[in-house]
Amino acid sequence: MIAVTLERVHAPDETANRPGTEALPGSEVSETATQPGSGAFPGAGVSERTGPGALSGLEVPRYLGSRRRPPLLSAGVRIGVPLLLLIAWWYGSSSGRIPPDVLAAPSSVLDALRELAATGQLAEYLLASAQRAGLGVLVGGGIGLLLGVAAGISALGEELVDPTMQMMRAVPFLALVPLFISWFGVGETFKIVLIAVSAAIPMYAYTYLGVRNVDRKVVEAARGFGLRGHRLALGVVIPSALPSILMALRISLSVSLTGLIAAEQIGATEGIGYLVTLAQQYFRIDYMVLCILIYAVLGLVFDAAIRLVERLAMPWRGHVVAR
Amino acid sequence: MRVAVAILAISLAGLTAACGTSSAAGGGSSSSGGTGAVLKLQDPGNAGPLAYAKREGILEKRLKAVGASVEWGGSYASFTAAIDAVHSGSVNVLAGAISPAVGYLANSPDIKIFSVTDPITDPAAPQTDGLVVWPDSPIKSVKDLAGKQVAVNKGGKGEYLLLLALEKAGVPVDQVKRVYLNPDQGASAFATRKVDAWWAIVRAYPEVVAKGARVIVHGRDLNDQDLTIAAARDELLDKHPEAVRVYLDVLRELTEEAKKTPEKFENVFLDQGPTAVTGARLAQDIATARYANIPRYVTKDDGVNIEQVAGLFRKYGVLSGAIDPADVLFDLKAVAGSPSAAASR
Structure with missing residues (x-):
């Protein structure tokens, strides 16, 4: 041959x-x-x-390499669009084009932020929500990861796990709220379980996909060296599927925010989801807008954190990806 | 490999932390030894007699004397919002109005009403609800509502008062489209003119009036029998009526005090933030508190009020089942009249 x-x-x-x-x-x-x-x-x-x-018609391929864009330009473009939106908002409010009951002015939102920070509620709420979301994503993401790897690696695992998870995926987790309340009450357990369920499903789906896409040759080579079972999974399969898993983590974290709003509407006294409820209850549009901004910032924080993990956990990736 | 071990370690640590926090914060699941009663109340917010009681620890102190304790739970926007918590037993004493209570009782007869507050009749007292339209609206009276959309809270005070007003004005109820929206949703639907009129209640009412809305009719202009109530779960009332009585006593005393010094009962925990009220809102709240009526024990005569609210809801398909007032009223005064009688039970 x-x-x-x-x-x-x-x-x-x-x-x-x-x-x-x-x-x-x-x-x-x-x-x-x-x-x-x-x-x-x-x-x-x-x-x-x-x-x-x-040979006619052929040429030396261009070296793709790891060229970096100028950091200043990159950062400028990155914040450009959000900055434009901010300016439009600020201009619209201060010129009176946006009535305050449609969208609170940036100044009043800033005041709300200052108030919330001054009373110590901001830190308290963020901490309470971070704890709930963190635990929920940890538990739910962990379960999703395990099931995804199991279904991706073994045929038996797929047969056992996949149909149920696909069914679960179709169930909007918000529909489970009344059921969960009767099972777990309205305390912390209910909130964490709800977030865990919401986080487990995207984690499973992306991990499964990632594991199925692991290079067969790499797995065969590792098997040739005698790697089996959990060593194969931890040493070869999961690192190879890491891009998908980190994508899953991104999505799980964002979905956990939805879970937080749903969970903290019920029987909570602190949390950023509770803040949304409070703002509605007390007709405070400035706080509603503040909540949206907090979520937006959290989105950025999550993204930055995952990017950092990507860079640390997958140093080889910069030389493999197309861009 | 090392990363995996680290992740595992972190998740284990997290799980143990989870157990710690859930038992600490959830606390509700662990009743105190089963000897004394535990009053599970919702978060009282930042104003009113109960908020004051929570800050000063008044209920804790007074309940201890009868071997009971209090547990402050989460916050709920309304009686309707708290229903799930009442079902699951996470809240066992709560306040509200007859209208949402009959809706709850029609499906799950596991609570009873033990106290009502008579409606405010003093014309000097600030209004607390009203059917509002924008000043340029063609709607001048309840009769003009025919063919219009009116936002109300489902099965609550708003819907009750609208039905009552339509009946009084002789407008067929099916000619008016009731749009079911919670007070906060109703506020934005009304502000953006997605509905023609809105029955604004409680906190929403002064807000919308301040924004220039015109009021067509107030609840006080009608035969409003949808009284403010306090209700408790059956098992608590049956086993520990004395604890519920202490709750009502404290509520009565503090309401009395709040009438005299309402300022003390505003911004109880925080004077900044979303729950804090200032300026016109604070003035409005203080004025309302001055005219508040004191909650009282229910009597047999209160059955009429329940019958009227439930009957109206039943007539227009809001409720499907009938409510027998005798089943839902609890004569706390007779049962827990003397502490010794309660103790012997």
């Missing part, structure tokens, strides 16, 4: 001109790919060997 592939490599005209037809037939593909120098794109290897002049 190897002899055949080597021959093909040395017959560049054929391979280069019709890469599609040659790359297709079955088992030969992997072997071709593993040959040093042949590369995933036959053309790359060819041009290096024979020189660009030998």
